[in-house]
Amino acid sequence: MCVRVLLVEDDERIRQALSLALSDEGFAVDEAGSGEVALRRLDAEPFDVVLVDLTLPGLDGLDVVRTLRARGDLPIIVVTARADARDMIAGLEAGADDYVTKPLMGDVLAARVRALLRRRGPGRDAVRVGDLEIRPQEGLVHRAGERVHLTRTEFRLLLELAGAGGRIVTREQLLHKVWGYDYFGDTRLLDVHIRRLRRKVEANPDHPQLVLTVRGSGYRIPS
Amino acid sequence: MRLTLRRRVTLSFTLGLLVVTGVLALSTWNLATGYLLRQREASATRQAELDARLATTSTALSDLLTGPDSAILVLGPRGTRSAGRPVDPALLPAALLDRPPGTARITVDGAPMLVVALPLPGEDVYVELFGLRHLHRTFTFLGLALAAATAGAALLGVALGGWASKRALRPLAELGSAAGRIAGGDLRARLPDQDDPDLAALAAKFNSTAQALEQRALRDARFASDVSHELRSPLTTMVNAGAVLRRRGEHLRGTAGTALELLTSEVDRFARMVVDLLEISRADQTDDPPPEEIALDALVRDVVAAREPVPLDLEPAVVLGDRRRLDRVLTNLLDNAERHAGGAVLVRVRTCGDRVRLSVEDAGPGVPEDLREEVFERFARGVMAGSRGDDTGSGLGLALVREHVHRLGGRVWVEGRSPVGARFVVEMVLRSSDG
Numbered sequence: 001m002c003v004r005v006l007l008v009e010d011d012e013r014i015r016q017a018l019s020l021a022l023s024d025e026g027f028a029v030d031e032a033g034s035g036e037v038a039l040r041r042l043d044a045e046p047f048d049v050v051l052v053d054l055t056l057p058g059l060d061g062l063d064v065v066r067t068l069r070a071r072g073d074l075p076i077i078v079v080t081a082r083a084d085a086r087d088m089i090a091g092l093e094a095g096a097d098d099y100v101t102k103p104l105m106g107d108v109l110a111a112r113v114r115a116l117l118r119r120r121g122p123g124r125d126a127v128r129v130g131d132l133e134i135r136p137q138e139g140l141v142h143r144a145g146e147r148v149h150l151t152r153t154e155f156r157l158l159l160e161l162a163g164a165g166g167r168i169v170t171r172e173q174l175l176h177k178v179w180g181y182d183y184f185g186d187t188r189l190l191d192v193h194i195r196r197l198r199r200k201v202e203a204n205p206d207h208p209q210l211v212l213t214v215r216g217s218g219y220r221i222p223s
Numbered sequence: 224m225r226l227t228l229r230r231r232v233t234l235s236f237t238l239g240l241l242v243v244t245g246v247l248a249l250s251t252w253n254l255a256t257g258y259l260l261r262q263r264e265a266s267a268t269r270q271a272e273l274d275a276r277l278a279t280t281s282t283a284l285s286d287l288l289t290g291p292d293s294a295i296l297v298l299g300p301r302g303t304r305s306a307g308r309p310v311d312p313a314l315l316p317a318a319l320l321d322r323p324p325g326t327a328r329i330t331v332d333g334a335p336m337l338v339v340a341l342p343l344p345g346e347d348v349y350v351e352l353f354g355l356r357h358l359h360r361t362f363t364f365l366g367l368a369l370a371a372a373t374a375g376a377a378l379l380g381v382a383l384g385g386w387a388s389k390r391a392l393r394p395l396a397e398l399g400s401a402a403g404r405i406a407g408g409d410l411r412a413r414l415p416d417q418d419d420p421d422l423a424a425l426a427a428k429f430n431s432t433a434q435a436l437e438q439r440a441l442r443d444a445r446f447a448s449d450v451s452h453e454l455r456s457p458l459t460t461m462v463n464a465g466a467v468l469r470r471r472g473e474h475l476r477g478t479a480g481t482a483l484e485l486l487t488s489e490v491d492r493f494a495r496m497v498v499d500l501l502e503i504s505r506a507d508q509t510d511d512p513p514p515e516e517i518a519l520d521a522l523v524r525d526v527v528a529a530r531e532p533v534p535l536d537l538e539p540a541v542v543l544g545d546r547r548r549l550d551r552v553l554t555n556l557l558d559n560a561e562r563h564a565g566g567a568v569l570v571r572v573r574t575c576g577d578r579v580r581l582s583v584e585d586a587g588p589g590v591p592e593d594l595r596e597e598v599f600e601r602f603a604r605g606v607m608a609g610s611r612g613d614d615t616g617s618g619l620g621l622a623l624v625r626e627h628v629h630r631l632g633g634r635v636w637v638e639g640r641s642p643v644g645a646r647f648v649v650e651m652v653l654r655s656s657d658g
Binding site for chain 1: 497
């Protein structure tokens with residue numbers, strides 16, 4: 001299976017170099033020089049993952065992410081030049097699944113993409129926690145009988161937590177299993193996703209009953 | 224020993240007040256005693272004149288005595304008559320007896336006396352002695368009172384001087400503490416506005432200097448950040464193009480292959496350096512998330528799990544801080560051990576009172592004692608010149624460790640390890656040890 005990647009980046013040299021490196025990693029890379037071009041291409045063709053530079057001329061990278069997220073759960077990786085927490089969190093809040101900062105290496109980016117596209121473990125039975133019913137086979141989540149729309153990353157995060165049978169899952173384990181991080185770094189990526197997940201599955205996201213924070217170590221879903 | 228400014232101000236106050244009150248006390252003493260003596264002399268003379276007239280009219284001398292201390296003598300060629308306290312005529316001043324009338328003060332048997340001599344008709348001289356004990360007691364009391372007042376004034380001077388100097392020097396103390404804060408790295412320290420025109424100028428100058436310094440430091444930090452930032456785009460192109468080339472390295476043998484290897488590895492190092500530079504220029508900024516409780520032992524286990532296995536010796540310990548910084552500290556220390564000492568041999572977490580120590584030990588060549596501060600400086604690579612391997616770091620790894628540890632409110636140092644090697648120790652405040 002060939003993974004189709006759309007690379008949205010205005011700097012032509014970076015675009016070419018990344019495109020070469022990702023092709024070397026076995027991806028089919030298409031390039032877009034602006035947000036407008038990217039959205040047009042995504043309308044016309046199917047892609048497996050989109051890499052979006054946040055600083056684009058014209059349509060801003062954040063707007064591209066927001067538009068794409070409103071359309072569906074296409075995996076999005078944000079590429080930021082600034083490593084400021086604000087930019088990164090804004091990108092994740094807009095709906096990105098992961099982020100990388102420049103200078104980024106093609107192989108690191110490839111690992112990120114592969115982690116994002118990893119299929120859920122086969123043969124898992126449906127899991128019930130609280131009033132949530134998770135069906136890993138179909139990738140569906142129902143809350144009190146009603147369908148909840150989760151992105152692929154949110155789904156895998158929920159599944160990791162629900163599958164632990166009430167045990168604590170540390171932040172590092174989550175980063176490793178969901179995002180494929182083997183360098184345990186920024187857990188803000190996780191914080192933002194937990195926030196997003198709570199907004200969708202909790203009755204009151206400010207007072208979570210389901211996805212509980214275990215101070216100092218991680219999260220757990222009581223079984 | 225030089226006195227402090229405050230002491231000197233206090234001392235001048237005290238001395239000044241002492242001199243003024245001393246002069247005042249002395250003149251008061253002189254005026255008061257002189258006046259009282261003159262009064263006493265005048266009244267004694269009047270009394271003696273009266274008594275002398277009575278003495279000529281054959282009144283008994285003893286009837287004329289005014290008190291137990293007094294004495295009367297009538298001296299003449301026909302002999303001496305006396306009454307009252309016995310007084311040796313030889314004690315009386317000769318000049319007074321030769322040329323009466325006159326007065327003099329003498330001491331008889333330790334008692335002060337006033338002598339009044341008056342001529343009597345004929346060759347006789349009437350001499351009356353008055354006791355001055357009362358007057359002298361008054362003088363003693365006056366003297367004591369004046370001395371006490373002078374001493375009191377001196378004490379007041381000390382207190383007043385101390386208070387005034389403290390008040391006057393308060394802006395200086397503020398200046399000192401503000402300068403201290405700036406020296407300690409807090410470039411936002413300023414002096415409060417001063418009412419006094421002299422001090423206002425000083426405060427304004429100090430504040431403008433501090434502001435210039437702060438802006439300059441900010442400008443420098445921004446410049447480093449901007450430079451690193453601008454380097455990111457070309458670096459992204461370079462590292463990726465390099466990676467593509469490296470994959471095809473087998474097609475390039477010999478000189479070209481070596482050159483390619485050199486180029487790509489240096490580009491990688493350059494990229495790491497830029498990333499670290501950005502991190503260090505960001506380390507000063509305050510975009511930290513609110514500090515959270517971190518289980519240090521669990522964090523160590525997780526970080527090490529992703530690397531070459533290292534023996535662990537962990538006690539449960541919870542600290543407060545930013546997880547990202549702590550991750551980076553441990554990762555950099557492990558990287559450092561790998562780069563210079565063939566890898567860490569032990570990672571230990573030990574609680575000690577209200578502190579917790581995270582130490583990374585290696586069995587490498589160790590760090591010479593005189594370089595143990597220097598290794599934490601930026602680009603202190605000359606220090607490790609002998610141990611540079613193929614995989615050289617950015618030269619910022621340990622400097623970043625120090626920055627992060629400072630931001631975490633702890634301290635870091637390196638010590639010798641027996642028999643060989645180095646032990647890098649990070650000490651932080653322990654939140655709790657219940658894991």
